[in-house]
Amino acid sequence: MLSSRFVISLAVLAAVCMSMSPAQQDTVYMSVLNSRKHRLNALDNPTVGLFVSTDAGVSWHHKGWTGYIRTFYTESGSDGVIWSGCGNGVLRSSDGGISWRITTGREVTEVLKVKVHPVQPSIVYAATAYGVFRTTDGGETWSKRNTGFFKPFVSDIVIDRSNPQRLFAACEDGVYRSADSGGRWRKVGLDGKGVRMIVQHPSVSQILFAGTEDDGVFMTVDGGSSWKAANEGLTHLTVYTIVCDPSNPERIYLGTHGGGVYRSLNGGLHWQQINNGLTNLVVHSLAVLPSNPSIVVAGTLNGGLFRSTNGGDQWIFNSQEEAQIWGLSVK
Amino acid sequence: MDLQQPGRSADLGTFGEMNIRTNIRLLFVLFIVAVPIDVRAEESALLRANFEARRQRLIEVVSRERDRSFNTVTAKLITGYDRTWALAMLDSLTRDESIGGMFYSYSAIGAYLKLHDQLPDSLRQKIRTAFRTRTMYRGDTENHWVMYYTGLYLASQTWPGEDRSQWFNGKSSAENFREAEGWLNHWMDLTATIGQGEFDSPTYFITFITPMLTLYDFAKAPAMKKKAQMMVDLLFVDYAAEHLAGNYCGGHSRDYPEDITNPLSAPAALWAWLYFGQPETELWQENRYRPRNRGGWETIFGATSSYRLPEIIYRIATDRSSPYVHTESKRVRNVIRFGREMNPAVYKYTYMTSSYALGSLQGGILQPIQQHTWDVTFASDKANNTIFTLHPFYSGKELAMFFPEEQKFLSDEVDRYHLVYTNPNKWNSSSPYEQAFQYKNAIIVLYALDDRAEHQHIDGFFPKNLDSREVDSSGWIFCRAGAVYVAMYPLKPYEWIEETINWRWRSKERINGVVVEVGSKEEDGSFEKFKSRFVGRQPMAGTSAGHSVRYTTRGGDRMVFTFNGTRALNGKAVSFASYQLFNSRFVQSERGSGVVRMMYGKSVRELNFKTTTVREWQQ
Numbered sequence: 001m002l003s004s005r006f007v008i009s010l011a012v013l014a015a016v017c018m019s020m021s022p023a024q025q026d027t028v029y030m031s032v033l034n035s036r037k038h039r040l041n042a043l044d045n046p047t048v049g050l051f052v053s054t055d056a057g058v059s060w061h062h063k064g065w066t067g068y069i070r071t072f073y074t075e076s077g078s079d080g081v082i083w084s085g086c087g088n089g090v091l092r093s094s095d096g097g098i099s100w101r102i103t104t105g106r107e108v109t110e111v112l113k114v115k116v117h118p119v120q121p122s123i124v125y126a127a128t129a130y131g132v133f134r135t136t137d138g139g140e141t142w143s144k145r146n147t148g149f150f151k152p153f154v155s156d157i158v159i160d161r162s163n164p165q166r167l168f169a170a171c172e173d174g175v176y177r178s179a180d181s182g183g184r185w186r187k188v189g190l191d192g193k194g195v196r197m198i199v200q201h202p203s204v205s206q207i208l209f210a211g212t213e214d215d216g217v218f219m220t221v222d223g224g225s226s227w228k229a230a231n232e233g234l235t236h237l238t239v240y241t242i243v244c245d246p247s248n249p250e251r252i253y254l255g256t257h258g259g260g261v262y263r264s265l266n267g268g269l270h271w272q273q274i275n276n277g278l279t280n281l282v283v284h285s286l287a288v289l290p291s292n293p294s295i296v297v298a299g300t301l302n303g304g305l306f307r308s309t310n311g312g313d314q315w316i317f318n319s320q321e322e323a324q325i326w327g328l329s330v331k
Numbered sequence: 332m333d334l335q336q337p338g339r340s341a342d343l344g345t346f347g348e349m350n351i352r353t354n355i356r357l358l359f360v361l362f363i364v365a366v367p368i369d370v371r372a373e374e375s376a377l378l379r380a381n382f383e384a385r386r387q388r389l390i391e392v393v394s395r396e397r398d399r400s401f402n403t404v405t406a407k408l409i410t411g412y413d414r415t416w417a418l419a420m421l422d423s424l425t426r427d428e429s430i431g432g433m434f435y436s437y438s439a440i441g442a443y444l445k446l447h448d449q450l451p452d453s454l455r456q457k458i459r460t461a462f463r464t465r466t467m468y469r470g471d472t473e474n475h476w477v478m479y480y481t482g483l484y485l486a487s488q489t490w491p492g493e494d495r496s497q498w499f500n501g502k503s504s505a506e507n508f509r510e511a512e513g514w515l516n517h518w519m520d521l522t523a524t525i526g527q528g529e530f531d532s533p534t535y536f537i538t539f540i541t542p543m544l545t546l547y548d549f550a551k552a553p554a555m556k557k558k559a560q561m562m563v564d565l566l567f568v569d570y571a572a573e574h575l576a577g578n579y580c581g582g583h584s585r586d587y588p589e590d591i592t593n594p595l596s597a598p599a600a601l602w603a604w605l606y607f608g609q610p611e612t613e614l615w616q617e618n619r620y621r622p623r624n625r626g627g628w629e630t631i632f633g634a635t636s637s638y639r640l641p642e643i644i645y646r647i648a649t650d651r652s653s654p655y656v657h658t659e660s661k662r663v664r665n666v667i668r669f670g671r672e673m674n675p676a677v678y679k680y681t682y683m684t685s686s687y688a689l690g691s692l693q694g695g696i697l698q699p700i701q702q703h704t705w706d707v708t709f710a711s712d713k714a715n716n717t718i719f720t721l722h723p724f725y726s727g728k729e730l731a732m733f734f735p736e737e738q739k740f741l742s743d744e745v746d747r748y749h750l751v752y753t754n755p756n757k758w759n760s761s762s763p764y765e766q767a768f769q770y771k772n773a774i775i776v777l778y779a780l781d782d783r784a785e786h787q788h789i790d791g792f793f794p795k796n797l798d799s800r801e802v803d804s805s806g807w808i809f810c811r812a813g814a815v816y817v818a819m820y821p822l823k824p825y826e827w828i829e830e831t832i833n834w835r836w837r838s839k840e841r842i843n844g845v846v847v848e849v850g851s852k853e854e855d856g857s858f859e860k861f862k863s864r865f866v867g868r869q870p871m872a873g874t875s876a877g878h879s880v881r882y883t884t885r886g887g888d889r890m891v892f893t894f895n896g897t898r899a900l901n902g903k904a905v906s907f908a909s910y911q912l913f914n915s916r917f918v919q920s921e922r923g924s925g926v927v928r929m930m931y932g933k934s935v936r937e938l939n940f941k942t943t944t945v946r947e948w949q950q
Contacts, residue, residue, distance in 0.1 A: 036747070065466040065499075066428060066466060067428075067432065067465070067466025067468060068466070068468050069466060069468045069469070087468065087471055088469045088500070100501055101495060101500065101501025102500040102502065105513075106510050106513055106514040106517070109469070110471070110735040128735075129667040129668070129735040130667065151668060151670075151671065153667050153668040153735070172668045172669065196737070213739075240737065257737070257739045257740070258739075301740055302743075
């Protein structure tokens, strides 16, 4: 088995090569679940839902429905279609967010994540409180993919970009893996632990990180077959989000409940809190901008969005006062 | 077509050959039978007339209100009173983007359909546009989905054949109709077989009954119209069997503290006034029941509906001539994590008399946030006519069983809406540390708190306006509310805390419990006599087999109850497995059968959700 040190060194090399590619335009999708100013069926009802930024997170424009439908997460595919996971189901927009359609029916609800196939964008997976659903026809039809789950509460799903038939699911009782696009799932680690999210390393597909409810961060370097804790320096063990710097895979950020943002400069071997300027320490979402990785945005629960232009050394409040920034993603 | 049937002709011939003596006998029998029939017919006519009067009265009252709601607008336009204001308000409601979602969905289309001919075309168009442009949140609870899909069903029925671009959700009329029809059928079947999730809520009752009434009034498909009618029947008979003088008695899935401590302020009471004629007082006129009963006037949905309550349900709601036990099974709302079973069963036990009701759920976490596990409710013209205890529990994990958001975030979030979720003094709560065992008018409620409980006490609500509240040297607390008597024996030391409307009984002992018996002047004679029946009747608490209590009721029934253990009555274990969907002399339904049978006297009304049929007959 390859040592994690060696694997990470390879990753750094790969990332350096990647960073030499031409500059790209980042589109950042921010899913605002709710706001302190919002009350269901009330007058004080500011806009929530999807906001999009095309200027590195400086300004944001609302897209889609203005009211509350519990927008958890939004992601765009390679064909430009935008997908949102919401309380109302999975929403799809093929015109940049001007018009939307709920693609799912009554059987799909509480959609916590949507993940688009990296090569075939008509294939999309929805991670929901009732398990995994998949469409292969751009949302016209959906099918349940839950065989093998003990309890199908799935809060996140990862499509292995090196082998898109291989999936990972974050569940309440561990990490599950499927080799056949969700046809059958098998628990591969963290048995009994509430897994909140999983992320794949940007350059080495065999490396994945998992954030848990009470046990911090776990890492695998063999594609999920074995996992070990990576909590050195981490004193807040509820981990909601992990993102890797695509230009420097040794640099990893994570968001915690109560501990704000932590950063590792050595591939997750050690973590250090970086909360200068961050006035809300419940961080549920993070994004690093590929075109300028020193820009990091952090979404808090009830504290709005913060932005850093120096890799997290200093945070400045950006927008969405008192809002719950549940999800962030970058295209 | 034969106008005269041969068989009948033969019968008439036989009748013609009877001798005079036989004829006299027959006339006598007919006279005996005919008089009650006439009386019953007169009574029925009177009941109908009384309902019509209350219905008209309500429409008249609401038409004078200026609430910002579709209800007020509907009443005004039906009566013609304040028409200009009503149209302006309706216009405002169609323009206000800040309101949407499921509440808007069904009430907007309901108002549209009720008032269609009275609305200018511009307003009709605005309501149509709302279903194209407005955010319609489906919600995250059972009542939300009922409202959302009722609205979607009726809207897509009203504007059929339109393409995806014409609807807020990007689905065509046909797609929306199919989806709504599918979910509504699913919910109706589920409710008629394993019970409601948000069951028996004195507040949320309105969020089920009003969509179903609207669906009944306007569904064009005969099958859906019929099922909606059956659902209205079911919701009403579910209420009726536990109704006492306007109070929705027994355990509740969810309710607000104001309504739990003052039952006639709950919205369901106004529905009892309208359909059951009880209480006789017009609740909105009474300060002691304000302000909640002046809320949204949702009863206007009933007052303007073509639905008429079957008389048998009225009789079930109002005949308390003899006591009875009524049991039900319901279901826990969807458990999405931390549990193996999606909808565990809830078991309800309610003892109804003419002057009080004692009712309970089995305890534990059956619904998040607003559960009301047990109480005694007494018929009274005073407010706060109830006594109960609870453990004020809260937990992010409890909420995370039912909601998908993060468990460390949920408690705070729920507090935003319900305001009291984490409050140690709250009057609504489920708790894993509370369990109940009831038999007729006696109940044992046990508590077993551990270190994980955030609040390390249990509370009891005793209204200040009781006629008597005495602490006896034997340990019994005796209360009198008019002709109703309550005896409560706390197992552990406690204190009394005086509050505005009540005395708060509080005990900080973790292994704890109360034994309660309820009586009345009718059952026990005087209050003194009632009290005397508890001399030497102390419960025996034991810990050898866990937290356990033995108690022999004043009626001689031996109850043994162990926390997380067995419930035994007169030496025989009580099993919830035998609980039906409904089981009492008034309502019967085998769990899973989809057949609900209402009975009163010789009358039977049967709702068969498997065949979508209603049958009535005389036994």
